[in-house]
Each structure stands twice: as structure tokens, then as C-alpha cells.
Amino acid sequence: MTQAPTRIALLGDSNVLAITSFWSDFVRDHEVSGVALATKYFRDVREESRDFTFVRHDGRTELHPWVRDDLAEVGIELAASANRDGPWLVLQLGAILCYERLILNFGDTDFTIDHPFSGNNHLVARLVPREIVERRVSEELEPTFRGLELLAGAFPGKLAVFPAPPPDRDNARLEATIAQVTGARLPAPPPSVRLKVQWLYHQLLREGCARRGLLFHDTWQATASSDGFIDPRFAFDGFHANARYGGNVLMAFCDRYLGAGSRFPYSGPWNELGETAELELARAIFGATPRPAPLLAPDRADDAYRQIDELKALVRLKDEIIQRLAGERELPPQA
Amino acid sequence: MSNSPYRGLPSFAWWKAGVVESNELHPIATAKFRIDRDTKIATCGSCFAQHLGPALVRGGHSYFVAEPAPALFKPEEARDYHYGIFSARFGNVYTSRAFCQVLERAFGVSSSDEPPWNTERGRVIDPLRPGVHPGGFSNVHEMLFDRGHHEASVRALVENLDVLVFTLGLTEMWERRSDGTALPACPGTIGGSYDPELYAFRNLSYEEVVADLERAVTLISRHNPRAKLLLSVSPVPLIASYSGDHVLAATTRSKSVLRAAAEALRQRHAQVDYLPAFEIVANPWRRERYFADDLRSVRPEGVAAVMRCFFAAFSSDPPRPDEHRKPDSSSIAAREDDDLIAVLCDEDRLREAYGDSA
Numbered sequence: 001m002t003q004a005p006t007r008i009a010l011l012g013d014s015n016v017l018a019i020t021s022f023w024s025d026f027v028r029d030h031e032v033s034g035v036a037l038a039t040k041y042f043r044d045v046r047e048e049s050r051d052f053t054f055v056r057h058d059g060r061t062e063l064h065p066w067v068r069d070d071l072a073e074v075g076i077e078l079a080a081s082a083n084r085d086g087p088w089l090v091l092q093l094g095a096i097l098c099y100e101r102l103i104l105n106f107g108d109t110d111f112t113i114d115h116p117f118s119g120n121n122h123l124v125a126r127l128v129p130r131e132i133v134e135r136r137v138s139e140e141l142e143p144t145f146r147g148l149e150l151l152a153g154a155f156p157g158k159l160a161v162f163p164a165p166p167p168d169r170d171n172a173r174l175e176a177t178i179a180q181v182t183g184a185r186l187p188a189p190p191p192s193v194r195l196k197v198q199w200l201y202h203q204l205l206r207e208g209c210a211r212r213g214l215l216f217h218d219t220w221q222a223t224a225s226s227d228g229f230i231d232p233r234f235a236f237d238g239f240h241a242n243a244r245y246g247g248n249v250l251m252a253f254c255d256r257y258l259g260a261g262s263r264f265p266y267s268g269p270w271n272e273l274g275e276t277a278e279l280e281l282a283r284a285i286f287g288a289t290p291r292p293a294p295l296l297a298p299d300r301a302d303d304a305y306r307q308i309d310e311l312k313a314l315v316r317l318k319d320e321i322i323q324r325l326a327g328e329r330e331l332p333p334q335a
Numbered sequence: 336m337s338n339s340p341y342r343g344l345p346s347f348a349w350w351k352a353g354v355v356e357s358n359e360l361h362p363i364a365t366a367k368f369r370i371d372r373d374t375k376i377a378t379c380g381s382c383f384a385q386h387l388g389p390a391l392v393r394g395g396h397s398y399f400v401a402e403p404a405p406a407l408f409k410p411e412e413a414r415d416y417h418y419g420i421f422s423a424r425f426g427n428v429y430t431s432r433a434f435c436q437v438l439e440r441a442f443g444v445s446s447s448d449e450p451p452w453n454t455e456r457g458r459v460i461d462p463l464r465p466g467v468h469p470g471g472f473s474n475v476h477e478m479l480f481d482r483g484h485h486e487a488s489v490r491a492l493v494e495n496l497d498v499l500v501f502t503l504g505l506t507e508m509w510e511r512r513s514d515g516t517a518l519p520a521c522p523g524t525i526g527g528s529y530d531p532e533l534y535a536f537r538n539l540s541y542e543e544v545v546a547d548l549e550r551a552v553t554l555i556s557r558h559n560p561r562a563k564l565l566l567s568v569s570p571v572p573l574i575a576s577y578s579g580d581h582v583l584a585a586t587t588r589s590k591s592v593l594r595a596a597a598e599a600l601r602q603r604h605a606q607v608d609y610l611p612a613f614e615i616v617a618n619p620w621r622r623e624r625y626f627a628d629d630l631r632s633v634r635p636e637g638v639a640a641v642m643r644c645f646f647a648a649f650s651s652d653p654p655r656p657d658e659h660r661k662p663d664s665s666s667i668a669a670r671e672d673d674d675l676i677a678v679l680c681d682e683d684r685l686r687e688a689y690g691d692s693a
Contacts, residue, residue, distance in 0.1 A: 127472075127477055127480055127481040127484070128405050128407050128408070129416070129468070129470075130473070131470075132407050132408055132412055132416075133407060135412075136407050
């Protein structure tokens with residue numbers, strides 16, 4: 001008997017790529033849709049906005065009725081799901097938002113916060129009380145929660161939130177990735193700072209989801225080492241987790257909420273999984289994305305295209321990631 | 336009429352002309368140095384000195400802050416953590432001994448120290464700056480880390496300032512019996528616990544204050560030969576005295592010693608001058624009422640009078656009468672002074688701890 005497909009849509013930042021990078025068969029079996037690099041735009045969803053454009057992974061576009069959106073505010077890359085009737089919408093939030101808006105913008109002079117990972121302070125760091133950092137992170141999360149509430153109210157299926165993976169301790173690896181994306185050699189904040197801020201963001205996101213009755217699928221502890229940083233088995237380029245991480249968290253999610261674990265583990269080579277999914281993803285997001293000019297005010301269009309260029313740069317980086325994934329042939333740990 | 340040395344004295348030398356009939360009290364005969372709007376002016380001292388930084392900014396002059404708040408802080412939060420209140424995050428420095436200790440620790444001349452004070456909530460207070468981190472640090476490591484940054488900032492401050500305004504507040508202080516480390520606050524008030532075996536009360540003598548200030552001047556000059564020091568005495572009375580004397584007598588004793596010591600330094604050193612804040616605010620002869628109802632807090636009018644005197648005497652480009660520069664909104668100087676200006680006083684913790692009788 002053929003089992004009814006489970007429809008899952010994923011939104012998130014580039015770390016979602018880790019989850020989807022081995023999804024080829026899973027996508028086929030479960031009608032899982034494409035992915036958007038969307039976190040930093042997601043936070044700008046406005047209640048008074050109107051329509052929402054989705055870009056299917058097959059390249060077709062459509063307006064989606066259950067999420068309203070002002071493209072000029074949200075950015076055309078927000079939407080990726082084709083499954084407007086899908087029962088699950090999974091959002092992975094945290095990494096880009098946390099890094100770009102908190103760690104880089106506020107942390108250019110370096111800082112540290114106290115508990116829970118005290119110590120290991122960088123020599124040039126400044127001490128900032130946890131209370132102050134918590135206020136800033138909460139302020140950054142406010143629009144994200146407004147967007148989540150909007151989605152939760154409009155989406156007919158189930159909504160789940162994933163956290164971003166724990167940060168990588170390796171600053172050199174992170175700086176190399178930043179250099180590839182931006183073309184500039186920028187120093188990364190001290191690992192302890194990145195860890196503390198991202199951990200705080202994670203905690204507040206989890207607590208905020210709980211207060212709003214939103215499902216938060218907490219994958220942090222299962223993917224972190226005892227020092228709080230990402231388990232080296234899941235580390236990849238300093239910023240993103242690897243496909244093994246994606247398999248781990250997705251299997252755990254499917255096992256717990258979909259009962260799909262028994263159908264899941266993919267036994268094929270990891271590099272094939274990753275390569276197929278990555279290339280499909282790149283084509284889906286950037287190959288057939290319609291130009292947004294008619295929907296954007298002139299002064300917004302340039303910015304939107306600049307953002308697209310940035311995202312394309314990220315996908316180019318993903319090409320290299322795919323090459324490196326070819327070297328990974330281990331099976332994912334069982335959930 | 337026979338000749339007399341009093342003949343030809345300037346008007347400020349005569350009580351009637353200089354005090355009774357003057358529109359506003361400017362009790363400085365001749366300033367030793369001049370400042371302009373680019374002169375980097377630093378502040379340090381007692382509660383009253385907290386008024387000076389914002390007043391300098393409002394007057395269009397350069398308030399030099401060597402230890403600004405990290406970007407994550409909003410202005411009101413920064414103030415709570417003592418950022419920008421003085422030119423570095425000293426906390427209140429009430430005594431000449433504490434002032435000297437701040438400088439000597441920053442430049443490695445002294446290693447005076449006191450073990451961290453633990454709070455009931457498991458936090459850690461820096462006994463050398465007990466009020467700067469509300470609630471205390473999470474652990475000793477972070478306390479020492481923050482202190483290290485502060486002391487580096489003090490070094491940068493001293494090496495780069497043009498004028499340091501230091502306001503002397505008290506002669507009464509508490510110290511460690513073992514090595515004489517000056518404690519800005521009595522153990523048991525802001526933090527720590529009082530143990531008479533460990534701590535002793537000291538009421539600094541004139542000779543001791545002069546000696547402290549001499550060491551400070553020597554150290555500052557060694558690291559910044561062009562630096563000027565402008566001493567003043569806070570007009571704010573003691574909130575309590577442990578000397579055994581009536582608090583009014585003790586206040587008079589403290590202020591007298593400080594005023595005399597400041598004068599001694601002014602006379603000995605070309606780079607040291609005196610700003611008569613005490614004379615302007617606390618004098619009993621003029622009819623201005625510069626103290627609030629508690630007879631301690633200085634009204635904004637009093638601060639403004641001191642600053643007008645400061646600018647008139649020292650500035651080659653004083654603010655115009657209609658000039659009231661609106662500070663950057665991100666600065667604590669943006670706080671307007673229409674109401675009584677709030678200051679963060681460690682001394683007030685005594686009143687908080689012991690109620691109205693204090």
C-alpha cells in the first residue's frame with residue numbers, strides 16, 4: 001500500500017542547506033519542497049502586508065494564500081515552499097540573524113557575557129553583562145516572533161522551529177568562509193563571544209516559542225560538544241553544519257513528530273545526496289527566480305538585487321561545499 | 336592719605352566688590368592655563384564631579400572619555416554601569432588616597448588590593464570600584480578581566496588628556512589594616528562585610544592629603560608632561576561621619592583640609608590650579624540657594640554657576656550666553672538638567688542601608 005506523502009516545507013537560513021543536502025529521496029517520498037535563504041528577511045514580515053510569492057523547487061511561482069507578505073519588505077527569497085497545503089512548516093532560525101545583526105553589528109569591539117560559558121575570554125574583549133546582551137537579543141527577536149505569530153495564525157498545518165546549529169570553535173575556518181563569501185578578510189569575534197551570544201539567542205528563541213505555543217524542536221544539545229560548541233562530527237566550514245548534522249536533526253524530528261524514522265535513513269553515499277540536493281536547490285532558488293522589479297519600489301529594487309547577489313555568492317560557495325562533501329562518506333549517526 | 340599696599344588692588348580683592356556687589360561669583364583671580372574647545376578635559380572624583388562631564392559637553396567643550404561603553408549599551412544603561420560618568424569607569428573617587436591608588440595601580444606602581452566581595456546571590460563585587468557593576472560580576476575572573484580593561488583605560492586617559500579635573504570629596508576613609516589599601520566604600524555598605532580586625536577607619540590629615548596629591552602629580556607628569564591638573568573641592572557635605580565629631584564639624588574639617596591641601600598643590604606646581612566649586616556653591620554669604628532640600632544635593636543652578644566660572648576663567652572660547660549645545664542623544668550628557676541632576680553616589684548607600692536617621 002502506498003503511504004500518503006508527508007509534506008514538509010522548510011524555511012531558514014543557509015544552514016537549512018545542511019538539512020536538505022541529503023534529502024533527495026526523502027523529498028521524493030514525502031513531497032518535501034524547496035528551501036529559502038530567508039531568516040534575515042523573515043524577521044521583517046509585517047502584519048499589514050499583502051501577498052506572498054512562493055518559488056517552487058521546480059521553478060514555478062505562485063502566490064500563496066496563507067502567508068501575506070510585502071515583497072519589498074520581506075525580499076523575494078523568503079518563499080520556497082510549494083506545499084501550501086503541507087501539514088508542516090519548519091523554520092530554522094538563528095544563525096544568520098544572530099551573526100549579522102548581533103555578533104557583527106554590536107560586537108565589533110568584541111565583548112563577552114557571563115554565564116553559562118564564562119572564561120576563555122579574548123584578550124581584547126570587553127565585558128558586557130548578560131542582562132544587557134539579553135535585552136539586545138530580545139529586541140532583535142521581537143519582529144521574528146511577530147512573524148512567527150503571523151505564520152502560526154495563517155498556516156493551516158503545523159509549525160515547527162529549529163534552532164541554528166551551535167557555533168564552530170574554529171575561528172580560522174570561519175574567517176576563511178567569510179572571506180570566500182565577502183571577498184574580504186574580516187576577523188571573526190572570539191569563539192567564546194559567538195558561543196555565548198548564540199546560546200543566549202537560542203535560549204530566548206526557545207522560551208519565546210514556548211510562550212506562544214509554538215513547537216520548538218531543540219537540536220542544540222544533541223549536536224554540541226561538552227564545551228558548548230558544535231560537535232566536530234557536525235562541523236563544516238566554520239559557519240554551516242555538515243550534511244551529517246542535517247541528517248541527525250531531521251531524523252530526530254521525523255522520528256518524534258512524523259513517525260517517519262523507520263522509512264528515513266538513506267543508505268547511499270553522502271556525497272551524492274549532498275550534490276544532488278545542493279544543485280537542485282541552487283537551480284530552484286536562483287535559476288528560475290522571476291525578477292522582482294514590478295513589485296518593488298525603485299529604491300528597493302537595487303537593494304533586493306544586491307541581496308540576491310549575496311545569496312548567489314553563498315550558493316557559489318555551496319558548490320565548493322559540495323566538492324568537499326564528496327569526501328564525506330560516513331553514514332549519519334542513528335537518531 | 337599715605338601709601339598702602341592695598342591701594343590699587345583689583346576689585347575682586349575687595350569683599351564688597353568681589354562678593355557683595357558682583358552679579359555672579361567668579362572667585363578666580365588669574366587662571367594658570369587656558370583651554371579651548373579642542374582641549375581634552377577629563378574628570379574624576381566625588382559625586383559632584385559627575386556633573387562636570389555633561390556640563391562640558393553642553394558648553395561645547397571636549398569631554399575626554401577613555402573608557403566608553405561597549406556598543407551594546409544604550410545611554411541610560413551605560414550610565415547605570417558608570418560609563419561616561421567620569422572619564423574612565425573609576426566609580427566615585429572621594430579621597431586623595433583613593434585617587435593616588437587608582438593612578439598607581441594603573442601604572443603598576445602599586446599592587447594594593449582587596450579580595451573580591453561576594454554577595455548573597457553569589458555575585459562578585461570589585462572592592463576597588465564597588466558601585467560600577469550593579470549586582471556584581473558573575474565571577475572573580477570576569478571582575479579581574481574588567482578591572483584590567485579599566486586600568487588600561489586609565490593609562491590611556493592619563494597619557495592623552497590635556498586637563499584632568501579632580502574633585503576632592505572627603506578625608507574620611509576605610510582601609511585595609513594589612514597594607515593600607517584604600518577602600519572607596521566602607522565594607523558592609525555596598526558589599527563585603529565589616530570586620531574591625533581587617534579594616535580600619537582613617538581621617539586623612541592635611542599632610543597626608545598633600546602627600547597623596549604630590550604622588551599623583553608626579554605620576555601624571557611622568558607619563559604626560561603637558562597634562563594640567565585642576566583641583567576642586569566638592570561642596571557636598573558628608574552624609575555621615577565616623578570620626579566621632581558632629582557631622583557638620585566633620586564636614587567642615589574635611590573640606591578645610593582638602594581646600595588647604597589643594598591650595599598647597601596649586602602654589603607648588605605650575606601645572607596645578609584650583610576651581611572654586613566649593614566657594615561658589617557652599618558659601619553662606621551669597622543669597623543663592625544652590626542646595627536642594629536635603630542640604631546636600633546640588634541644584635542644577637549651582638552646577639551651572641560653577642561651570643560659568645570655569646569657562647570664564649579657563650576657556651579662550653567660552654560658550655555664549657544663549658549657547659546650550661544639545662549633546663549627542665547617545666551620550667549621558669543628553670540628560671537635561673531642568674530637574675535636580677541625579678548622580679550615582681556610593682555614599683548614598685549609607686542612607687539606603689540605615690534609613691531616614693542617616
